[in-house]
Amino acid sequence: MKLSNIALRNITRNSRRSMLSIVAIAVAAMSITLLFSFLAGMKNDLRYNLQTYYTGAIRVRNSEYNRYEQLHPMHLAVDNASQLAQQLASLSGVKGVSPRLQFPGMVFKGEEDYTLAGVGVDFDRESAYENLPDHLADGRIPREGSREALLGVGLAQKIGLSVGDTLTVLSTTRYRGSNAMTFTVSGLVNFPVGGMNDTCMLIPLSVAQYFLRMGDAVTEILLKTDPGADLDTVTRSVKETVTSASQGPLVAQNWTEIKTSYSFYEMANTTYMFIALFFFILGSTVIVNTTMMVIYERMKEIGTMAALGMTGGQLVRLFFTEALFLSLAGAFAGVVAGIAITLPLASVGINFSNSMQGVSMEISNVLYPRLNLRSTAFVFFYAVAVASLSSLIPSRRVSRINPVEALRSI
Amino acid sequence: MKQFILILGLVCAAAVYGWAMDAQEIITRMEENQTHDTSRMEGKMIIQDRFGQRTSSFIVWAKGNDKTMVEFTSSGERGQKVLRTENQIYLYYPDASELIRLQGAALRESLLGSDVSYEDMTGNKGFLADYKVSLAGEESVDGNACYVVNLDAISRDVAYPKQKMWVDKKLFVMRKAEQYALSGRLLKVMDVKETMRVDGKIFPSDMTISDQLKRNSQTEFIIDKAEIGIKLPPGIFSLENLSW
Numbered sequence: 001m002k003l004s005n006i007a008l009r010n011i012t013r014n015s016r017r018s019m020l021s022i023v024a025i026a027v028a029a030m031s032i033t034l035l036f037s038f039l040a041g042m043k044n045d046l047r048y049n050l051q052t053y054y055t056g057a058i059r060v061r062n063s064e065y066n067r068y069e070q071l072h073p074m075h076l077a078v079d080n081a082s083q084l085a086q087q088l089a090s091l092s093g094v095k096g097v098s099p100r101l102q103f104p105g106m107v108f109k110g111e112e113d114y115t116l117a118g119v120g121v122d123f124d125r126e127s128a129y130e131n132l133p134d135h136l137a138d139g140r141i142p143r144e145g146s147r148e149a150l151l152g153v154g155l156a157q158k159i160g161l162s163v164g165d166t167l168t169v170l171s172t173t174r175y176r177g178s179n180a181m182t183f184t185v186s187g188l189v190n191f192p193v194g195g196m197n198d199t200c201m202l203i204p205l206s207v208a209q210y211f212l213r214m215g216d217a218v219t220e221i222l223l224k225t226d227p228g229a230d231l232d233t234v235t236r237s238v239k240e241t242v243t244s245a246s247q248g249p250l251v252a253q254n255w256t257e258i259k260t261s262y263s264f265y266e267m268a269n270t271t272y273m274f275i276a277l278f279f280f281i282l283g284s285t286v287i288v289n290t291t292m293m294v295i296y297e298r299m300k301e302i303g304t305m306a307a308l309g310m311t312g313g314q315l316v317r318l319f320f321t322e323a324l325f326l327s328l329a330g331a332f333a334g335v336v337a338g339i340a341i342t343l344p345l346a347s348v349g350i351n352f353s354n355s356m357q358g359v360s361m362e363i364s365n366v367l368y369p370r371l372n373l374r375s376t377a378f379v380f381f382y383a384v385a386v387a388s389l390s391s392l393i394p395s396r397r398v399s400r401i402n403p404v405e406a407l408r409s410i
Numbered sequence: 411m412k413q414f415i416l417i418l419g420l421v422c423a424a425a426v427y428g429w430a431m432d433a434q435e436i437i438t439r440m441e442e443n444q445t446h447d448t449s450r451m452e453g454k455m456i457i458q459d460r461f462g463q464r465t466s467s468f469i470v471w472a473k474g475n476d477k478t479m480v481e482f483t484s485s486g487e488r489g490q491k492v493l494r495t496e497n498q499i500y501l502y503y504p505d506a507s508e509l510i511r512l513q514g515a516a517l518r519e520s521l522l523g524s525d526v527s528y529e530d531m532t533g534n535k536g537f538l539a540d541y542k543v544s545l546a547g548e549e550s551v552d553g554n555a556c557y558v559v560n561l562d563a564i565s566r567d568v569a570y571p572k573q574k575m576w577v578d579k580k581l582f583v584m585r586k587a588e589q590y591a592l593s594g595r596l597l598k599v600m601d602v603k604e605t606m607r608v609d610g611k612i613f614p615s616d617m618t619i620s621d622q623l624k625r626n627s628q629t630e631f632i633i634d635k636a637e638i639g640i641k642l643p644p645g646i647f648s649l650e651n652l653s654w
Contacts, residue, residue: 068460068461073461075461076461106516106519108510108511108512108516111513111514113514113515113516166507166508168506168507168508168510170501170503170510172523173486173487175464175486175487176457176459176461176464176522176523177464177466177486177487177522177523178487178490178503178522178523179487179490179503179505180501180503180505180506180510181503181505181506182505182506182507182508211505213486
């Protein structure tokens with residue numbers, strides 16, 4: 001009789017015990033499938049948010065700006081920005097270009113004062129770059145050249161403003177002096193990133209440049225690349241363009257070169273792999289326990305098989321095969337359950353708005369788990385490998401069993 | 411010989427009188443010099459920070475200790491105004507359709523990125539109303555003999571709980587000042603490089619202020635032209651006229 005047949009017969013002989021092992025592996029596999037889907041969704045979200053709102057796929061700045069970023073050094077700018085943006089937009093592999101003028105702002109209202117993160121943007125370019133109209137909660141996009149502002153819904157709520165109201169913003173100019181300007185709120189925007197909703201104000205780029213005495217300068221130009229484009233190749237051509245440009249000392253970095261929370265995420269990913277391993281080891285303890293129980297319960301049978309000529313190695317293989325079948329069934333059931341839960345969540349999303357309040361990470365309030373074929377397959381094989389290999393620990397005892405002693409012990 | 415004895419006597423009397431002066435009198439005489447019924451001054455602020463140096467020019471109109479109006483005339487901030495009336499600070503910007511009234515923590519913001527905060531412009535009752543003063547001794551500052559006066563705040567409405575001031579013994583003008591937090595931490599240092607005499611009043615005309623909490627930062631105030639006891643334009647310190 002083949003070992004696999006004996007293993008199958010043994011599994012079905014005590015279906016309740018086998019089911020317990022399968023369920024343990026399935027729960028572990030399902031949890032890890034969900035965890036990996038959630039992490040993949042988070043990674044995707046973080047990458048989109050970073051490339052759209054923070055770093056672009058590639059970012060061009062004055063080479064000194066990063067060093068003093070906390071001080072808002074408006075004078076460390078990218079000059080002749082419109083010409084450079086035009087040049088960069090014509091490069092192969094560049095999908096979108098967004099020249100931005102970031103500035104700190106203060107609003108004084110009654111007894112209170114509020115800080116905000118202002119951004120001067122070219123709304124025509126920006127609407128394509130970040131699908132701005134999709135995020136409009138009220139009102140409309142500011143008209144180019146007008147003293148109108150688009151406020152994050154949280155910021156507007158904090159200051160007590162709605163569409164049509166005015167606010168006067170005090171900021172720092174390129175000459176490190178100060179200036180204030182009054183804007184009319186033309187619309188409210190609901191950014192996916194909660195932190196931006198509470199701080200962000202968008203105004204037309206030309207108005208921001210006048211307000212902050214910037215001329216044709218911006219603080220950064222963000223670029224998005226075509227989906228199929230090789231990031232390194234596009235980065236190289238952007239660097240060449242930037243170097244040949246006469247706008248002063250500029251630096252182009254792609255988003256992987258910029259220190260962001262993405263690097264923390266990558267670090268966390270490794271940690272999660274270890275967590276997954278522990279999950280499976282935990283699930284495997286049930287298999288180890290079951291195999292040990294089986295060995296003790298089936299001592300007479302093992303003794304008989306050994307007396308009939310089955311070697312220690314064959315006995316180990318038998319128990320390993322049993323564990324392998326249990327792991328395969330458990331891992332399959334777990335992965336299928338994980339997929340079944342992930343798929344609807346991937347379209348509905350999980351809302352973390354309440355728990356994300358006050359968190360300054362570039363993560364969206366609503367996260368959409370993302371099923372990844374590679375990681376799901378990995379979970380399946382990982383679960384099978386860890387669970388079946390763990391059966392080798394108690395099975396080793398079987399290989400050392402003396403048939404005479406085994407038969408006498410019953 | 412008689413003449414020599416007379417001169418010696420006068421010098422001794424002056425010295426004795428000088429020693430005998432108490433801190434209150436020193437501060438009173440200094441404030442008499444530095445506070446004017448009305449004044450109009452033109453000057454500039456040279457602000458040095460880690461990114462380099464820049465200059466902003468201004469005109470100041472003042473009435474006693476109570477009211478001050480600063481208008482910036484340099485191209486970067488032309489038309490911007492700061493009005494202080496009693497303890498209120500209002501900012502006017504030509505690009506803004508409303509005035510900004512600073513209060514609370516906002517008063518600690520820096521004036522045009524300089525080492526002077528808006529809070530430094532507040533306080534109108536004079537030092538003796540806000541501080542308990544005591545004479546700490548005498549020292550020389552840049553070759554000028556000075557009284558050293560300690561000022562400890564008795565009012566909570568002051569920007570600096572402790573100050574130390576070096577007042578010129580002859581001219582009764584401030585030569586140096588150090589401003590401290592309640593913890594004793596040095597916050598700002600003022601050094602007077604030049605003084606100006608107009609209509610018998612002597613006051614600092616070139617002074618550097620350095621905020622000790624900022625790195626590589628210093629602001630130099632230079633008064634180029636000063637008129638004292640002049641008639642000020644009517645309503646110059648009113649909110650209604652702030653935007654003319």
